[in-house]
Amino acid sequence: YAEHKRDADLAVQRRAASFGSRCSTVILRPQIFAGPTVHNYMIDAIRGEPSHNEKVGKWLRKKGKRMVVLTGLGGKQRERKFQFVHVDDVARTIAYFIAHPGVPGKIEAFNLTGSGESLSVTRCCEISGTKIIPLPTRQLIGALLKAAWSVGASDMPPDALPYVLGEYTLSTKAxxxxxxxxxxxVIRFTNEQALRAAVNSADALSLGSAV
Known part of the structure; x- marks a missing residue:
């Protein structure tokens, strides 16, 4: 996913350069999309949502079961920071740049997140009500992630392990x-408000206890 984002970013830069002074270009680099109708593997993981597409996931959803969030041992693992951006803020940002284009021929790039403080894993799970289970090794977390994916319980791919155990924050000063x-x-939602909008959706509220 990160490689795809990088390649898309570079492709836009190359294409924009070919236009010269005929247009201005803005590249937005958003953090995790959030909102009531949003489904991506990070939001679904924080909400504890089983798979939407596979039989096992659908069975777990029917039973009102939730997945858990896996972390490493120690406080630092649970205090890793994440940022979110509400999809309405993304739309407003795009509309703003259409109405206020930059200098023709110039390529501008901006990080895009909600305002305010980033959120720790602990805080994210407090907001969503999802249980955290600490495990001793990266290998064990990876194995369980792969197993949940393989049996169709989770939509989070095993390749997402770096995101599961990493920390990603961006500056929006520019x-x-x-x-x-x-x-x-334009940016009306804080990181916490954006996440709350996602976890308070009808789908999330229909889920029950952890698996």
């Missing part, structure tokens, strides 16, 4: 500077 006084009207 975006704040570009939007100026309009920033608070």
């Amino acid at each position: 975006l704040q500077s570009r939007l100026g006084a309009d920033y608070s009207n």
